[in-house]
Amino acid sequence: QIQLVESGGGLVQAGGSLRLSCAASGRAISTYAVGWFRQPPEKEREFVVATTWNGGSTYYADFVEGRFTISRDNAKNIVYLQMNSLKPEDTAVYYCAVGSITRIARDYAYWGQGTQVTVSS
Numbered sequence: 001q002i003q004l005v006e007s008g009g010g011l012v013q014a015g016g017s018l019r020l021s022c023a024a025s026g027r028a029i030s031t032y033a034v035g036w037f038r039q040p041p042e043k044e045r046e047f048v049v050a051t052t053w054n055g056g057s058t059y060y061a062d063f064v065e066g067r068f069t070i071s072r073d074n075a076k077n078i079v080y081l082q083m084n085s086l087k088p089e090d091t092a093v094y095y096c097a098v099g100s101i102t103r104i105a106r107d108y109a110y111w112g113q114g115t116q117v118t119v120s121s
Contacts, residue, residue, distance in 0.1 A: 002026030002110040004096050009115030012086055016119070020081040022096030022112060029053070029077050033101030035108060036070065036081045038092035038117075045095070047103040049081070057101060086119045093117075 008020040024034070035050030049070045051058040058070065069082045079096060094117050099108030 002029060002032070002098055004098065004110060004112035006094065006096050006112040006115040009094060009117045011118045011120065013120050014086060014088055016086050017082070017084045018086065018117060020083065020094055020096075020115060020117075022079040022081075024077040024079065024096075024098065026110075029098065030074065032098040032110075033057075034072070034079045034096060034098050035101070036079075036094060036096055037105050037108075038090075038094045039114075040089070040092040043092075045105045047105070048094070050101050050103070052101055059101070059103065061103070083117070086117075088119045088121045091117060091119050 003025045005023045030053045033052050036048040037045050038048050039045040047061050049060045051070050067085045071080045093114040095114045096112045097108035098110045
């Protein structure tokens with residue numbers, strides 16, 4: 001089994017930055033892709049970014065517009081999401097997930113508990 005724990009969420013003003021972390025544990029974690037999804041209030045969960053552990057393939061949602069960057073510490077099995085130039089519409093619960101790399105949440109088998117990001121105007 002794989003366990004994922006997110007951290008780093010909080011309240012930030014528009015234009016500010018946050019760095020989210022996802023600590024992963026479990027056997028053969030490097031054989032999975034890792035992604036970030038988010039769920040705004042009253043909306044469906046949506047894709048943010050996904051990458052293979054070796055960095056061979058990385059895909060960002062269009063709304064990122066160069067503001068977010070995914071990175072990894074492979075030795076520690078930690079995945080980061082650096083978010084800059086945050087907008088109020090970025091307000092959501094952010095989740096990390098592992099599975100087969102796609103843009104569809106259903107294709108990810110393992111999920112963290114989520115961390116709340118709130119961006120004030």
